[in-house]
Amino acid sequence: MEEWTQTLGAGPLLGIAAAAIALLLVLVIKFKMHAFLTLILVSLLTAFAAGIPTNLIVDTAVSSFGGTLGSVALLIGLGAMLGKMVEHSGGAKVLADKLVDAFGHRRAPFALGLASLIMGFPIFFDAGLVVMLPIIFAVARRLGGGNVLLYGIPAAAAFSVMHVFVPPHPGPVAATELYGANLGLVLLVGLVMAFPVWYVSGYLWGKRVGTKYVIPVPALFGSVDEDQPKNPPRVGTVIAMLLLPLVLIFLNTGLDFLRAAGVVSADATWFQVLSALGESPVALLISVLVATVVLGTRRGENGTALEKVLDSSLGPVASVTLITGAGGMFGGILRASGIGDALANSLDNLGLPVIVAAYVIAVILRVAQGSATVALVTAAGLMAPAVAAGDYSVMQIVAVTLATAAGSVFAGHVNDSGFWLVGRLMGMDVKTTLKTWTVQQALESVLGFAVALAVFLIF
Incomplete structure (x- = not known):
């Protein structure tokens, strides 16, 4: 691509960035x-305002869009297919029932939340919640005297935590791509932080609101055994099935560690083969292929019926995928334009750490416009040049990625589709949803940022 020199100063460039976000x-x-x-529109207007030569604008926008989708679309599409197979096969209900039996009636909210954490790895927030709700309702009727929040909030929070912090969900994948972070490490740290963040913001908070607000189980579903x-x-x-992609991706991360330590040679054929199998798109592809056999063909489903099940998983994620690519274009x-360098210099002058700035920007975007995905990809696109311009370790870049993700979930309210999804499905009015779910999202965000900040400071 043709080179050009930015002539605008830091002030005008930051003003353009602020105007673009506004x-x-x-x-x-x-x-x-x-x-x-x-x-897309704001990206093009920003390019014109920043003085990027007109003959370079479209090429820059398209290459940024395609570069982001190159890896993100594969991960989102394959992750959605894996989640659909687990859901469609009845595996979701089997796993939840087993965990309730193992933990007992008193620990049923914990068991349902733990099941949701496990299911939340491949299944997106809204799909996972809808899958679990019939089970949650049945358990609430049988064990909880009809109080749905005691069982519903821990499960919903579990799906939210996994959706926000753990690849292959679109938000963390997009942020990883934009920041240039190590996906395996983002996955590892995201999984490590997911449980304590959920335990406090989901399980303990769910027990509190489940005691304070008694909401009867809505009559949205029939028997839990129907349609299974x-x-x-x-x-x-x-x-x-849920662990297979994790094992393959962790294998690749371990091999990279051994190579960096000089224990193994990257030129060895076995190393190259295992590394390829551990690449995230390949790991998910293998998992989906195995799932179609184990959860599909071996259960008597094949041909057109199985193809339709897999195809039905792609429609709901198309919008998220395109928005993620457009966020990459904006970044x-x-x-x-050089806005990132100007922002990095301004942050240095203010003494505001990049990780704090990334979190605050994501929080502002989240509260203002509702979509966690838009908040995350926009904040990451804005902060990525500042991160690239700084001298940060691999783990610090991972921490910034997760801090931005934490900011993107802060205090979901009436402009967030997830707010209405949780509130309406659990039979809450707006006021109660604000007191329960909005506060949960704020707790999840703050706790997630605290963990990410600790990682940033330690490593």
Whole structure:
């Protein structure tokens, strides 16, 4: 691509960045413009305002969009397929039932939350919540005297935590791509932080609100046994399916560590083969192929029926995938314009650490426009040049990635679709949803940032 020199100073560039974000928010919130169209439009306007030569604008935008989708689309699509197979096979119900039996009636909220954490690795927030709700309702009727929040909030919070912090979910994958972080390490640290963040913001908070607000179980679903397969997989099979991509990706991370330590040679054929198998898209592809056999063909589903099940998983994630790519375009324009360098210099002058700035920007975007994905990809796109310009360790970049993710979930309220999903499905009015779910999201955000900040300071 042709080189050019930015002649604008830090002040005008930062003003352009502020105006771009403000315009994005106005278009999305006030005029209800779709986030995908908004990000593209604002990216092009930002490029013109920043003085990028007109013959380079489209190439810069398209290459940034394609560069982001190159890896993100594969991960999101394959992750959605794996989650659909687990859901469709009846594995979700089998796993939840087993955990309730293992932990006992008194620990049922903990068991349902733990099941949701495990299921939340491949299954997206809304799909996972809908899958679990019939089970939650049945358990609440049987054990909790009809109080749905005691069982529902821990489970919903578990899906939220996994969706926000753990790849292959689109938010952390997009942030990882934009920051250039190590995906295996983001996955590892995300998994480590997921349990304590959920335990406090989901389980303990769920017990508190479940005692304070008694909400009867809504009559949204029939019997939990309706529409369930007659031959669901065994619990061990479901757990193995969920662990397979993790094991393969962790294998690749371990090999990289051994190579960096000089223990193994990167030129060895076995090393190259195992490394390829551990690449995230390949690991998920292998997992989906295994799942189609184990959870599909071996249970008597094949041919067109199985193809339709897999195909049905892609439609719901198409919008998220395109928005993520458009967020990458916005970030690419900001990097090309030199705004990132100006922001990095300004942050240095203010003494505001990059990790704090990334979190605060994501929080502001989240509260203002509602979408966690838009908040995350926009904040990451804005801060990525500042991170690239700094001298940060691999683990510090991972910490910044997770801190941005933490900011993107802060205090979901009436402009967030997840707010209405949780509130309406659990039979809460707006006021109660604000007191329960909005506070949970704020707790999840603050706790997640605290863990990410600790990682940043230690490593």
